[in-house]
Amino acid sequence: MRKHFFSQFIVVAAVLTLSLVNFSGVYADDPYIGPMAAFMMSPMTNRISLKPGETYTGSFWIMNPEENTISIKYSLEVKSFYRDDNSRAIFEDIEGRGQIANWITLNVPSSGSILPKESDEVFYTINVPEDAPAGGQYAAITATSVPPDNNDSSAIAVKESIVMAHTIFAEVSGETRLSAEITDLNSPSFLFDGNIVASSKVKNTGNLHGTATYTMEVYPLFSGQPIYSNVNAPVKKLVLPDRTMINEIVYEETPAAGIFNLVYKVEFENGEVKELKKLVIKCPIWVFLIIISVIIGFVMYFVVKAKKRSRRQKELSI
Numbered sequence: 001m002r003k004h005f006f007s008q009f010i011v012v013a014a015v016l017t018l019s020l021v022n023f024s025g026v027y028a029d030d031p032y033i034g035p036m037a038a039f040m041m042s043p044m045t046n047r048i049s050l051k052p053g054e055t056y057t058g059s060f061w062i063m064n065p066e067e068n069t070i071s072i073k074y075s076l077e078v079k080s081f082y083r084d085d086n087s088r089a090i091f092e093d094i095e096g097r098g099q100i101a102n103w104i105t106l107n108v109p110s111s112g113s114i115l116p117k118e119s120d121e122v123f124y125t126i127n128v129p130e131d132a133p134a135g136g137q138y139a140a141i142t143a144t145s146v147p148p149d150n151n152d153s154s155a156i157a158v159k160e161s162i163v164m165a166h167t168i169f170a171e172v173s174g175e176t177r178l179s180a181e182i183t184d185l186n187s188p189s190f191l192f193d194g195n196i197v198a199s200s201k202v203k204n205t206g207n208l209h210g211t212a213t214y215t216m217e218v219y220p221l222f223s224g225q226p227i228y229s230n231v232n233a234p235v236k237k238l239v240l241p242d243r244t245m246i247n248e249i250v251y252e253e254t255p256a257a258g259i260f261n262l263v264y265k266v267e268f269e270n271g272e273v274k275e276l277k278k279l280v281i282k283c284p285i286w287v288f289l290i291i292i293s294v295i296i297g298f299v300m301y302f303v304v305k306a307k308k309r310s311r312r313q314k315e316l317s318i
């Protein structure tokens with residue numbers, strides 16, 4: 001394990017990585033962290049291609065970037081990894097796609113500590129078996145911080161354990177298959193309150209991970225200009241083999257009332273595309289009740305008027 005003082009550029013790059021990367025691996029039960037995180041990792045994701053029989057070497061950095069932190073102790077562990085239907089990380093094997101965890105060897109001690117303004121580079125080796133199955137393999141190397149023993153209030157200290165994960169998305173060459181089923185595209189047709197929302201399910205039916213892309217546009221009735229669109233910045237989710245990804249897009253600033261045209265589109269990396277076009281009506285409950293009351297009033301008015309006309313006709317016929 002190698003330690004050194006790293007430049008301000010590395011710190012900025014690490015912060016950007018943590019804020020932008022979609023496959024974040026930070027999981028903790030309400031940890032207390034000071035003005036800046038005192039325990040960081042970069043990169044947090046590694047997407048690689050492997051061949052049976054190959055030996056691959058990778059690395060990542062664990063960092064303690066602040067000057068006024070205390071020394072941070074941590075432990076390392078290799079685990080199988082997958083994402084559940086809501087994209088949460090689950091550190092366990094599923095249907096053999098986590099075999100790669102058994103192929104990984106840490107080339108450093110399984111525990112260490114980092115002084116303020118220092119970093120550790122963690123090296124690991126992946127020895128791919130000759131009979132490795134083709135397709136996706138997924139693992140995570142977790143770094144768990146150890147809470148400090150002292151109560152130094154002058155330091156920015158992580159008071160609870162934080163688990164960060166360097167997630168490995170590997171593609172083993174061979175007979176790979178990228179395919180998916182896109183189903184359950186849905187959006188409510190009528191809203192009393194709340195926001196316009198569209199949802200869907202994408203099931204990866206292949207043996208390789210692929211990206212699902214989600215876009216939504218909302219147009220006022222009789223207008224060709226969208227009042228909401230994420231086409232230029234679509235939502236992207238990585239779906240693992242044999243997993244189903246449930247996703248929804250919410251128009252957070254939906255007007256209080258109106259009639260809208262919704263266009264919701266889901267596309268998988270293999271070219272599979274499904275689209276939902278729908279008319280959505282939003283009407284506050286009090287407006288709805290007024291409309292119903294007016295309709296009932298009109299109905300009662302015409303019923304009473306019809307009865308009076310019928311009574312007059314009977315009287316005239318006598």
